Amino acid sequence: MSEIYNQAKTTFEEIRSKIDTSLGTLLVIGCSTSTVLGDMPGTNSNEEIAGDLYRAASETFSGDFEIAVQCCEHLNRALVMEREVADKYGFTIVNAVPQKKAGGAFATIHYISLKSPVVVEDVGMRAIVGIDIGGVMVGMHLRPTVVPMKIENRIIGKAFVFAGKSRLKYIGGERTKYL
Numbered sequence: 001m002s003e004i005y006n007q008a009k010t011t012f013e014e015i016r017s018k019i020d021t022s023l024g025t026l027l028v029i030g031c032s033t034s035t036v037l038g039d040m041p042g043t044n045s046n047e048e049i050a051g052d053l054y055r056a057a058s059e060t061f062s063g064d065f066e067i068a069v070q071c072c073e074h075l076n077r078a079l080v081m082e083r084e085v086a087d088k089y090g091f092t093i094v095n096a097v098p099q100k101k102a103g104g105a106f107a108t109i110h111y112i113s114l115k116s117p118v119v120v121e122d123v124g125m126r127a128i129v130g131i132d133i134g135g136v137m138v139g140m141h142l143r144p145t146v147v148p149m150k151i152e153n154r155i156i157g158k159a160f161v162f163a164g165k166s167r168l169k170y171i172g173g174e175r176t177k178y179l
Contacts, residue, residue: 004036004049004157008056011153012131015163016060018149019129023166026089027061028079028127028141030070031106035134036157042072042104050105053133053156054113068123069110070138071096071103079123079141080107083116091120106133128166134159145169 032041033049061067066088068079075096080103086093096119098107103119111117123141130138130146133156139146142164149163170178 002052005052005056007153007156008053009060011151011156011161012056012060014151014153015129015131015149016064018151019165021064021128023143023168024126024128025065026068026085026123026127027065027129027131028068028070028123028138029057029106029131030077030133030136030138031104032072032134032136032159033105035136035159038158041134041136042074045100045105047100047105047109049157050109053106054109057131058113065129067110068120068127068141069107070136070141071098071107071119072136074102075107075119076121077137077140078103078119078121080111080114080117080119082114083118086118086120089123089126091123093118094121095119130164132162132164135162139164142166 033046034044066085068081071078127141130142132138143166146164
């Protein structure tokens with residue numbers, strides 16, 4: 001097993017242990033393999049690194065979550081997912097296929113690994129968890145209210161990992177009783 005796989009698996013398992021699925025199961029992952037290698041985003045997209053990261057994510061989240069992978073800015077941060085997930089939520093499918101240099105290696109690996117892959121324009125802020133590997137800014141896809149997840153394992157390769165999860169909004173004042 002590669003060191004990247006081991007770091008990712010440990011990080012993903014920690015994040016998985018902190019997720020409450022009562023609000024849903026749509027999970028967005030964004031990843032810059034260039035950043036994992038210590039380079040600027042979009043400069044050194046790497047399929048081997050993407051494969052290690054994807055294997056760790058799949059082993060940790062598949063079955064329990066609907067995984068959407070954010071493409072890079074060259075595809076306007078569109079997301080790759082199974083067609084049945086896009087249909088279930090009514091997401092707008094677009095005519096694009098991610099590639100290593102347009103979408104990124106991680107999104108490309110996800111696309112070729114799915115049974116019926118599609119790219120959607122956005123998820124309308126309906127994801128309940130976001131994992132950001134390397135500063136790719138997945139927050140735009142998360143359902144409000146987002147709170148950061150405090151994680152011990154915050155580095156994969158040379159990239160920082162950030163995670164956030166949605167919670168119900170607190171409304172009312174001092175006399176309000178919350179769950």
